[in-house]
Amino acid sequence: MIGSPGYPTRWNLMLTLGMFVSTTIAGADELVPGRGTQLKAVGDTFEDASWEYVYNLPKSTRNLDSDVRVPTGIAANSRWYEGVKRGQPDIIRRVPTPAGGLPGSYGALLLQSRQTGIPGKPSYEMQQDDFIADVHERVDGWIPVSRGPSAVVRVFLPRTAKWENRSGPHFAFRVAVTHSIPATGLFTFGSRKKSQTYWPGIYIDFESKTDGNQSHDYAQLRLRGDADGDDFVGLDISTTGWWTLGISCTRDGQIHYYARPGVEPLTARDHLASTYPYGFRAEYFKTFFFNVCSGDDGRTLSTPWIIDDPAVFVSPRHTARTAQRDRSTPSRQLSSP
Numbered sequence: 001m002i003g004s005p006g007y008p009t010r011w012n013l014m015l016t017l018g019m020f021v022s023t024t025i026a027g028a029d030e031l032v033p034g035r036g037t038q039l040k041a042v043g044d045t046f047e048d049a050s051w052e053y054v055y056n057l058p059k060s061t062r063n064l065d066s067d068v069r070v071p072t073g074i075a076a077n078s079r080w081y082e083g084v085k086r087g088q089p090d091i092i093r094r095v096p097t098p099a100g101g102l103p104g105s106y107g108a109l110l111l112q113s114r115q116t117g118i119p120g121k122p123s124y125e126m127q128q129d130d131f132i133a134d135v136h137e138r139v140d141g142w143i144p145v146s147r148g149p150s151a152v153v154r155v156f157l158p159r160t161a162k163w164e165n166r167s168g169p170h171f172a173f174r175v176a177v178t179h180s181i182p183a184t185g186l187f188t189f190g191s192r193k194k195s196q197t198y199w200p201g202i203y204i205d206f207e208s209k210t211d212g213n214q215s216h217d218y219a220q221l222r223l224r225g226d227a228d229g230d231d232f233v234g235l236d237i238s239t240t241g242w243w244t245l246g247i248s249c250t251r252d253g254q255i256h257y258y259a260r261p262g263v264e265p266l267t268a269r270d271h272l273a274s275t276y277p278y279g280f281r282a283e284y285f286k287t288f289f290f291n292v293c294s295g296d297d298g299r300t301l302s303t304p305w306i307i308d309d310p311a312v313f314v315s316p317r318h319t320a321r322t323a324q325r326d327r328s329t330p331s332r333q334l335s336s337p
Contacts, residue, residue: 031148031150031248031250031256031271031274032150032246032248032258032266032267032268032270032271033150033151033152033246033247033248033256033258033266033313034150034152034246034265034266034311034313035150035313036148036150036313036314036315036316037313037314037315037316038311038312038313039135039139039311039312039313039314041138041139042079042133042134042135042138042139042311042312043079043133043309043310043311043312044077044079044080044109044133044309044310045105045107045308045309046094046107046108046109046308046309047105047106047107048077048094048107049094049107050076051075051076051077051094051107051109052075052076052094053073053074053075053076053080053088053092053093054073054074054075054076055073055088055092056070056071056072056073056074056082057073057119058119059072059073059082059087059088059119059129060072060082060083060084060085060086060087061086061087061117061118061119062084062085062086063085063086064117064118064123064127065118067118068084069087072084072088073087073088073092075092078134078138079133079134079138080092080131080132080133080134081132081134082130082131082132083129083130083131083132083289085130086116086127086128086129086130087116087129087130088129088130088131089111089112089113089129089131089292089302090112090113090114090115090129091110091111091112091113092109092110092111092131093109093110094107094108094109094110095107095108095109095110095306096108097308098156098242098306100241100242100262100263101154101156101242101263101308102154102263102308102309105308105309107308108154108156108306108307108308109306109307109308110304110305110306111131111290111292111304111305111306111307112292112301112302112303112304112305113129113292113294113301113302114294114298114299114300114301114302115296115298116128116129116292116293116294116296116302117296120298122296122297122298122299123296124295124296124297125295125296126166126168126169126293126294126295126296127293127294127296128169128172128291128292128293128294129291129292129293130289130290130291131289131290131291131292132287132289132290133287133288133289133310133312134287135285135286135287135288135312136286136287142178142284142285142286143284143285143286143312143314144283144284144285145177145249145250145251145253145282145283145284145285146251147314147315148248148249148250148251148313148314148315149248149249149285149312149313149314150246150247150248150249150312150313150314151173151175151246151247151248151288151310151311151312151313152244152245152246152266152309152310152311152313153173153244153245153246153288153290153307153308153309153310153311154242154243154244154245154263154307154308154309155171155173155204155242155243155244155245155305155306155307156241156242156243156305156306156307156308157204157219157237157240157241157242157243158240158303158304158306159240160217160219160240162303162304163206163208163217163303164206164294164295164300164301164302164303165208165210166206166208166211166294166295166300167206167207167208167211167212168205168206168293169203169204169205169206169222169291169293170204170205170206170292170293170302170303170305171203171204171290171291171292171293171303171305172201172202172203172204172290172291172293173201173202173245173247173288173290174199174200174201174202174224174247174288174289174290174291175199175200175201175247175249175255175285175286175287175288175289176197176198176199176285176286176287176288176289177197177198177199177200177249177255177282177283177284177285177286178195178196178197178198178282178283178284178286179195179196179198179253179280179281179282179283180193180194180195180196180283181193181194181195181196182194195283195284197286198277198278198280199224200223200224200225200247200255200257200275200277201223201224201247201291202221202222202223202224202234202245202247202257202259203221203222203223203224203231203291204219204220204221204222204237205219205220205221205222206218206219206303207219207220218236219236219237220233220234220235220236220237221233221234221235221237221259221272222234223257223272223273223275224277225275225277225278226275226277227275227276227277227278227279228278228279229277229278229279232273234257234259234272234273235259235272239261241261241262242261242262242263243259243260243261243262244258244259244260244261244262244263244264244265244266244270245258245259246258246259246266246270247288249282249285252281253276253280253281253282253283254274254275254276254281254282255274255275255276255277255282256271256273256274257271257272257273257274257275258270258271258272259272285312288310288312290305290307292305
């Protein structure tokens with residue numbers, strides 16, 4: 001049973017037996033997301049009272065009708081943008097930080113959607129929106145995994161009475177990373193390779209008590225993914241309120257998943273799993289992003305998700321230069337499954 005946000009320190013995480021996929025790694029402390037040097041050019045604190053997002057509606061839905069509706073949405077501070085494949089959440093708004101948040105935080109960001117599919121044409125199926133951080137354009141390119149990049153965010157889970165009454169995925173925190181594949185083509189010779197992007201992440205799934213025989217609502221963290229590309233359960237969620245999620249990449253190409261209730265920094269004890277998703281070895285970290293999911297019935301709002309202080313870190317020995325160019329009209333694309 002999911003507990004109350006009124007008791008953020010009272011929690012009991014139950015690892016799901018038989019589905020926990022992990023690799024024990026020497027020196028796991030060095031992999032903990034949030035350690036090292038923070039790249040101040042990316043991420044956000046949402047402390048600016050004038051923070052706003054320019055939607056440039058209608059949003060893009062290339063995945064459903066091949067329609068890329070430009071110009072796409074972008075934050076006024078140029079740190080966030082709309083995903084052209086699925087479009088942005090319907091509501092992107094700075095809000096007061098809920099109780100129990102990071103000390104000194106007064107602003108956070110609400111992400112919520114009603115029309116996660118084609119605007120004005122409900123599909124009555126689960127759809128999702130993308131809210132993407134501008135990373136690679138603000139740090140002069142992709143970050144090699146040799147720099148130990150990681151992304152961290154605080155996410156506020158509301159009381160279950162405020163969740164969309166639908167079983168399935170409701171939210172995700174994901175990264176975009178690349179690996180190399182052989183280049184093909186008429187004029188391709190030798191061992192030339194090209195980069196291919198994939199999108200590991202941490203999903204928040206919900207099982208409503210109204211959809212089955214269980215006596216209470218249930219939620220869990222689902223991880224993407226294992227070496228075969230399948231998702232697997234990381235842990236059960238036993239309390240709402242603030243959670244800290246983190247994903248890191250290491251020079252061996254592994255992806256590492258961390259989570260804990262509360263807003264305290266992640267530690268080695270919060271390690272959930274380490275995998276080579278799809279059997280790929282990551283080479284570069286491109287960005288991180290959020291998915292907001294709903295049943296897309298044209299009427300029902302998704303679960304309201306509040307995020308705070310999303311940030312990217314690298315090893316202290318490898319700080320990245322930040323780009324100082326104006327990003328008012330950037331050209332960006334990020335497609336994800």
